Amino acid sequence: ASASDPKSKGPQLQQGYAGAEVCVTCHEGFDASINRTKHAFAKDPRTPMAKEGCESCHGPGEAHVQDPTSVKPRMFTKMSARDVNDTCTTCHNRGEHAMWKGSQHESRNLACTTCHSVHQPQSEKGFLKAKTQILLCAKCHVDKANKLDRSGHMPVREGKLECMSCHNVHGSKNVRLLRAGFTINETCTTCHAEKRGPTLWEHAPVRESCVTCHDPHGSSNERMLVAKAPFLCQRCHVSTRHPATIYDKTQLATSNRVFGRSCVSCHAQIHGSNHPSGNFLTR
Amino acid sequence: ATLPKPTDGREQAISSLSGKAYGNIDFGGQFSSVTGDSARFQRYRDLRDGPLADNVLLNRRDETWTLRAAAVKPGYRDQRFTADYRLVGKVKAFFDWNQIPLFISSDTRTLYSEVSPGVFRLPDAMQASNQAGTTTIRDFVGSATQFDLRTRRDIGQFDFVYTANRDLDLKFNVTNTRRNGAIPYGASFGFSNDIELPAPIDQRTTDAKASLEWANRDALVSIGWDGSWFNNNVDAMIWDNPLKITDSPSYSSAYSDGRGPAQARMALWPDNTMQYVHGTGSFSTPARGRLTAYLAVGASKQNEALLPHTINSLIPVVPLARPTAEAEIRNTMFNVLYVARPFRPFMVNARYRYNDLDNRTPPFEMFGRVRFDGVLDDASAAEPPEFYSVKRENFDVDGTFSGLPFTSIKVGYGSAISDRTFRIFEKTNENTFRVSADSTGNRYVTLRALFENSVRTGKALDEELLIDIGEQPGMRHFDIADRDRKRFTLIATVMPISTLGFNASAAVAREDYPESEFGLRDVDSNQYSAGVDFLPSDRVGVNLTYAWERYGTLSASRTASPGDQFTDPRRNWFTDYAGKVSNIDAVVDLAAVAPKTDVRLTINWSDVKDTYTYLLAPQTTLPAPSQLAPVLNELFRGTVDVTHRLTNRLRLGASYWYEDYNTEDFALGELTLTDIALPAVQPGVPVVPTSTLLLGYIYRPFTAHTGIVRLTYLW
Numbered sequence: 001a002s003a004s005d006p007k008s009k010g011p012q013l014q015q016g017y018a019g020a021e022v023c024v025t026c027h028e029g030f031d032a033s034i035n036r037t038k039h040a041f042a043k044d045p046r047t048p049m050a051k052e053g054c055e056s057c058h059g060p061g062e063a064h065v066q067d068p069t070s071v072k073p074r075m076f077t078k079m080s081a082r083d084v085n086d087t088c089t090t091c092h093n094r095g096e097h098a099m100w101k102g103s104q105h106e107s108r109n110l111a112c113t114t115c116h117s118v119h120q121p122q123s124e125k126g127f128l129k130a131k132t133q134i135l136l137c138a139k140c141h142v143d144k145a146n147k148l149d150r151s152g153h154m155p156v157r158e159g160k161l162e163c164m165s166c167h168n169v170h171g172s173k174n175v176r177l178l179r180a181g182f183t184i185n186e187t188c189t190t191c192h193a194e195k196r197g198p199t200l201w202e203h204a205p206v207r208e209s210c211v212t213c214h215d216p217h218g219s220s221n222e223r224m225l226v227a228k229a230p231f232l233c234q235r236c237h238v239s240t241r242h243p244a245t246i247y248d249k250t251q252l253a254t255s256n257r258v259f260g261r262s263c264v265s266c267h268a269q270i271h272g273s274n275h276p277s278g279n280f281l282t283r
Numbered sequence: 284a285t286l287p288k289p290t291d292g293r294e295q296a297i298s299s300l301s302g303k304a305y306g307n308i309d310f311g312g313q314f315s316s317v318t319g320d321s322a323r324f325q326r327y328r329d330l331r332d333g334p335l336a337d338n339v340l341l342n343r344r345d346e347t348w349t350l351r352a353a354a355v356k357p358g359y360r361d362q363r364f365t366a367d368y369r370l371v372g373k374v375k376a377f378f379d380w381n382q383i384p385l386f387i388s389s390d391t392r393t394l395y396s397e398v399s400p401g402v403f404r405l406p407d408a409m410q411a412s413n414q415a416g417t418t419t420i421r422d423f424v425g426s427a428t429q430f431d432l433r434t435r436r437d438i439g440q441f442d443f444v445y446t447a448n449r450d451l452d453l454k455f456n457v458t459n460t461r462r463n464g465a466i467p468y469g470a471s472f473g474f475s476n477d478i479e480l481p482a483p484i485d486q487r488t489t490d491a492k493a494s495l496e497w498a499n500r501d502a503l504v505s506i507g508w509d510g511s512w513f514n515n516n517v518d519a520m521i522w523d524n525p526l527k528i529t530d531s532p533s534y535s536s537a538y539s540d541g542r543g544p545a546q547a548r549m550a551l552w553p554d555n556t557m558q559y560v561h562g563t564g565s566f567s568t569p570a571r572g573r574l575t576a577y578l579a580v581g582a583s584k585q586n587e588a589l590l591p592h593t594i595n596s597l598i599p600v601v602p603l604a605r606p607t608a609e610a611e612i613r614n615t616m617f618n619v620l621y622v623a624r625p626f627r628p629f630m631v632n633a634r635y636r637y638n639d640l641d642n643r644t645p646p647f648e649m650f651g652r653v654r655f656d657g658v659l660d661d662a663s664a665a666e667p668p669e670f671y672s673v674k675r676e677n678f679d680v681d682g683t684f685s686g687l688p689f690t691s692i693k694v695g696y697g698s699a700i701s702d703r704t705f706r707i708f709e710k711t712n713e714n715t716f717r718v719s720a721d722s723t724g725n726r727y728v729t730l731r732a733l734f735e736n737s738v739r740t741g742k743a744l745d746e747e748l749l750i751d752i753g754e755q756p757g758m759r760h761f762d763i764a765d766r767d768r769k770r771f772t773l774i775a776t777v778m779p780i781s782t783l784g785f786n787a788s789a790a791v792a793r794e795d796y797p798e799s800e801f802g803l804r805d806v807d808s809n810q811y812s813a814g815v816d817f818l819p820s821d822r823v824g825v826n827l828t829y830a831w832e833r834y835g836t837l838s839a840s841r842t843a844s845p846g847d848q849f850t851d852p853r854r855n856w857f858t859d860y861a862g863k864v865s866n867i868d869a870v871v872d873l874a875a876v877a878p879k880t881d882v883r884l885t886i887n888w889s890d891v892k893d894t895y896t897y898l899l900a901p902q903t904t905l906p907a908p909s910q911l912a913p914v915l916n917e918l919f920r921g922t923v924d925v926t927h928r929l930t931n932r933l934r935l936g937a938s939y940w941y942e943d944y945n946t947e948d949f950a951l952g953e954l955t956l957t958d959i960a961l962p963a964v965q966p967g968v969p970v971v972p973t974s975t976l977l978l979g980y981i982y983r984p985f986t987a988h989t990g991i992v993r994l995t996y997l998w
Contacts, residue, residue, distance in 0.1 A: 205760065
């Protein structure tokens, strides 16, 4: 069957199947909606239209045709998440979706249809149930979406990045469903490769995790720091002399420890230095 | 059941494999008026006035191939072009060109001239007279020249997938990112000195990936290779000292007063590479199970030529242990995941992750060092670099019971073990117990709840490491310190009727660091939201969400010089941070509000108040601090978009955006950074000498009005 001609029976039609042409006699509009999608390409052997058409996903429909009231095909809105996912992953089991089984979202009872609608998508791509990824993800992760409005943020609300730029919500080898690499840092350094190092002088917490100091979803602090300098640095540096000093209002106009760049005025190479005398991360 | 039929020729084309080209082209203009910080207004955008083709789209599809090409804002700094070609069932080729501008500041000015990439010079006369004491930096700031501080990323990506047969894919991807511009950067000559420069950014990162993936319904096998090369075209930054025209030999306070060298040199980000080979196997197992294993082996390398210890001509040359960095980290990653459903309502999910970051950089012997290009330390004072390694093992097991209608209950345990070098805790072990309940699929109510309790403990504590560097022995680095964490989240959605939905969420978290006498001691996080979705008809949609968040942290410190002060608890002080955030998001969609006219209204408001309060210990001997003012950030954005259908193929659109950003920041605000030389001269206030030369990058408000008009032709 071809989506452009859903009224023809496909060559692989088996017993118990009615064929797409029968389905669309009652379910008007669904042929047009499926034809907008890649599901419609009958010449791609991986698509539903190369197999049993509508019934590839909704199950054999001949009995439903004979008794539409009491025999129902698979209706995704009424199926358990587990059954929905089993249906979709029959085909979507490679690439982006290879790690879906056992992923955080699967194990929280999310169905593919929680986020996607094949027949009535709201987005331009990805069959999403919202116009954009942010709007979709914000349904559950509203705190993360709100952080994108902070003064320090990545260009997500400007449309230059998306949630999926960093996360593979279908499952990942990394923590927190991060798309690239095996650690938080490896995801960050896909764009910020200059901080990948390794360098001669390392700042250990930097090597441990970028999110020790930065909030990648956004913050009101310069460079998306989780707290303002010098307070962030003073969470670890309580040594004698300048690190453990109270920098209050009286020093605002005169102390470079509090105004401007604060600690990184001098310790500019805070992510690591490759200078032989860079042990204090000042060169 | 029926779905709406396509309403016009273009929609019909999209929903049929017609062989016709279809798409849209729009043309119009954008116009902005901004008062205040025009750079922050355009942070990642280009909103200059001018003609605008907001979205140009070409589609063509047939039964055997498709092509989609799009251009967004061609000619502007944030332009983007994509092309997606598919030979159905055989080839997928995707190209993306994405430019991301970062406009940092238009307030910036400097006395420096960049005479060659990374080399910043000052007028000799200024350096000479400042050294002689006849002038100060402040005498010259009037001649500083303004410049726009910005960077831009140009990201070119090419994806190619060849489908050899129903089960086998060959995949190739190459991404090239070029980043140019400058960023504000600290370039100090000493701890009492504050110089800021526009550090040059001229970098290129090339990433390439190739893999072969075979998969059918029951199994998946893939092998691949990933490579990444980062090149920085400016390896070092050299800049003049505004206080000196001639070098001085080493003297002990040069690290503080910044008057040692006539110029300084800093190593910028070194070139580096990373490569991996990896393989994945995934197989269906009995009991409706799936076993997936992943192995990757690779290395990150960096072998940049090392700079000399100093550019100061009067400090003797300190030998280098070797001419290049020879830095290398070998990375091994192993991941195995087993999921099974031994009987229908029960699922078990176990995952083991192993990640070894093994730093193989050879020891680097230190024969001395030079601080701030001004102070020479001999070998006995120069500790060698510590090449940090970490090995992580994570084990998680979860059992999910979904025997109740629409509901699953999950109970899980996780263990995270880290084994690292050169940190106060060489080993940490975090045990996490979690339980969650998710009720989904019911059209009236959705509930999601999670409770998680984690306890992290450190082993092999080495307080000597702290004492050696003058830190308080009771200080614990919070990222590895002992920690008790409790987290609860709840999300609820209620839809009493299909046109009306209410949602609410709560997330409460508490972290305690019970062994941390100093450093971060506790973290509180409380986030709540409530919203309503109302769709009374096909023509009207309303969405409103209000969220409020409260954050708090407490950290402890002690102001102390070596000696008696070091152990005096009366010198303890605390920073009590409180963050308050409010957010409102509202969207109103009005379709056909007038004949052939759609309207969308949005409001987005974010208000953040951060307060840092100093607290003192009982019987304190410290002077009472003068508290810093709260940091305020408030953004309001309102938009109106109107689309009028002139004909089936012609649409007239107009948008208006109002944006208002307010900020007060004690460190970066315009009330503090009043000049590039600080403290600025103020009437009636005695003039204080300055060794500060900043760029003038500040946080300041803006108010902006943007109008966009467009005529869109659909074909």
